[in-house]
Amino acid sequence: MPAVSMTVNGKPVSGEVEARTLLVQFLRENLRLTGTHVGCDTSQCGACVVHINGIAAKSCTTLALQCEGATITTIEGLAAADGTLHPMQEAFRDNHGLQCGYCTPGMIMSALDIVRRNGNELDEHTIREQLDGNICRCTGYHNIVKAIAAGAKTMAR
Amino acid sequence: MYDFTFHRPTTVRQAAGLLARNPEAKLLAGGHSLLPVMKQRLAQPSALIDLSLIDGLDTIEQKGRAVVIGAMARHADVAKSPVVIAAMPGLASVPGSVGDPQVRNRGTIGGSIANNDPNADYPAAVLGLGATIITNKRRIAADDFFQGMYTTALEDGEIIVKVSFPVAKKAAYEKFKHPASGFALVGVFVSKRGSDIRVAVTGAGSNGVFRVKSFEEALKKRFAAKSLEGMSIPATGMNADIHASAEYRAHLVGVLARRAVAKATA
Ligand SMILES: Cc1cc2nc3c(=O)[nH]c(=O)nc-3n(C[C@H](O)[C@H](O)[C@H](O)COP(=O)(O)OP(=O)(O)OC[C@H]3O[C@@H](n4cnc5c(N)ncnc54)[C@H](O)[C@@H]3O)c2cc1C
Ligand code: FES
Ligand code: FES
Numbered sequence: 001m002p003a004v005s006m007t008v009n010g011k012p013v014s015g016e017v018e019a020r021t022l023l024v025q026f027l028r029e030n031l032r033l034t035g036t037h038v039g040c041d042t043s044q045c046g047a048c049v050v051h052i053n054g055i056a057a058k059s060c061t062t063l064a065l066q067c068e069g070a071t072i073t074t075i076e077g078l079a080a081a082d083g084t085l086h087p088m089q090e091a092f093r094d095n096h097g098l099q100c101g102y103c104t105p106g107m108i109m110s111a112l113d114i115v116r117r118n119g120n121e122l123d124e125h126t127i128r129e130q131l132d133g134n135i136c137r138c139t140g141y142h143n144i145v146k147a148i149a150a151g152a153k154t155m156a157r
Numbered sequence: 158m159y160d161f162t163f164h165r166p167t168t169v170r171q172a173a174g175l176l177a178r179n180p181e182a183k184l185l186a187g188g189h190s191l192l193p194v195m196k197q198r199l200a201q202p203s204a205l206i207d208l209s210l211i212d213g214l215d216t217i218e219q220k221g222r223a224v225v226i227g228a229m230a231r232h233a234d235v236a237k238s239p240v241v242i243a244a245m246p247g248l249a250s251v252p253g254s255v256g257d258p259q260v261r262n263r264g265t266i267g268g269s270i271a272n273n274d275p276n277a278d279y280p281a282a283v284l285g286l287g288a289t290i291i292t293n294k295r296r297i298a299a300d301d302f303f304q305g306m307y308t309t310a311l312e313d314g315e316i317i318v319k320v321s322f323p324v325a326k327k328a329a330y331e332k333f334k335h336p337a338s339g340f341a342l343v344g345v346f347v348s349k350r351g352s353d354i355r356v357a358v359t360g361a362g363s364n365g366v367f368r369v370k371s372f373e374e375a376l377k378k379r380f381a382a383k384s385l386e387g388m389s390i391p392a393t394g395m396n397a398d399i400h401a402s403a404e405y406r407a408h409l410v411g412v413l414a415r416r417a418v419a420k421a422t423a
Pocket of ligand 1: 278315
């Protein structure tokens with residue numbers, strides 16, 4: 001089987017995978033990083049979003065081997081070593097931005113990409129439009145949008 | 158997904174060599190069309206040849222009176238490219254309207270055009286601007302490139318390297334987005350470059366992207382939305398599915414063409 005190595009949440013990792021192994025499978029099954037979810041497996045729901053070299057991508061639509069040498073960040077990589085939540089995570093908690101929590105890792109990783117592309121002052125319209133690729137089955141969008149606006153602001157501090 | 162072997166060439170020549178040695182191989186760009194199809198086991202390539210390590214395949218530059226976009230340029234990068242926005246904001250809006258942000262972060266112009274999905278956005282811009290597709294073997298005019306649903310003029314072993322868009326003074330894209338998939342239920346790209354006027358339609362035709370000559374003739378008299386007033390196209394040859402009837406798609410072609418011309422002349 002082909003070998004693959006990459007940096008995940010700051011740590012170098014490697015493993016043997018089939019060529020068809022998806023990045024999300026590698027993260028969940030090889031590395032046991034089960035924070036990244038699979039909601040649809042058809043590239044639509046965004047539950048599997050991680051950052052590949054700093055850019056948000058659907059890890060169910062990316063092969064592990066495509067990430068050879070890449071730097072990956074998952075939801076597990078956001079909080080500080082002492083457990084202090086990332087401001088965007090904290091904002092989801094403060095604003096009740098999750099219900100069952102299934103979509104939340106993807107929402108937060110996508111939210112950080114929205115900040116990367118659009119800055120820290122986000123209006124509601126921008127956030128809603130940019131969340132096009134993330135589905136919340138609990139349909140708690142109102143508070144997700146509030147959380148992202150608040151999290152983005154705190155990140156600027 | 159069936160398994161395959163995986164290759165990461167660093168030059169176009171190496172990629173072509175791999176294709177020649179693996180007749181059942183497929184090129185992999187962003188993977189956002191190919192991997193979903195492989196998951197459904199509708200495609201079973203023996204090998205995937207990943208183009209992402211090839212240097213210089215993702216450049217975006219103005220060359221004389223053309224905007225030249227590398228095959229591996231991602232939708233998000235083309236949409237926000239200062240070069241493309243300065244030359245033709247109408248062209249930048251095309252990748253900007255594709256799918257969702259994560260899809261735009263990965264999908265490429267080369268993959269989109271080679272795939273020639275009948276509802277894809279880029280084919281409308283490529284045909285609607287009379288672009289030239291530059292491969293490792295030759296240059297192909299847009300009018301010869303798209304040959305029906307998922308079919309192009311690309312031959313075995315041929316790799317798109319870049320796409321050259323002539324800069325048009327007026328150009329705009331209007332898309333009726335399918336609310337769930339994000340693809341174009343119908344999309345119309347219009348352009349005016351001197352006396353060359355083009356109206357290209359994606360999403361509507363059962364044979365993929367096409368030009369509307371009757372609209373182009375009407376716009377030659379005056380490039381204004383008014384010139385298309387009351388005009389429509391016949392419903393024969395239009396797609397019909399649970400999302401929209403052939404008649405509705407034909408109707409949308411007229412509506413979106415008028416909106417696109419209005420946008421291009423605003
Ligand atoms: C959820 C979702 C929503 C989407 N919404 C839209 C939308 O609204 N509008 C739209 O237009 N598209 C949409 N797409 C498709 C998206 O734009 C794809 O990224 C694009 O069509 C294919 O590009 P790719 O780089 O991902 O190609 P890949 O999937 O890697 O490849 C596609 C095909 O092109 C071939 N190929 C790739 N590169 C080359 C090359 N350089 N030379 C020759 N052949 C090549 C491959 O072998 C393969 O057959 C969507 C996709 C998803 C998953
Ligand atoms: S699991 Fe990847 S988009 Fe739904
Ligand atoms: S919180 Fe349940 S899916 Fe979004």
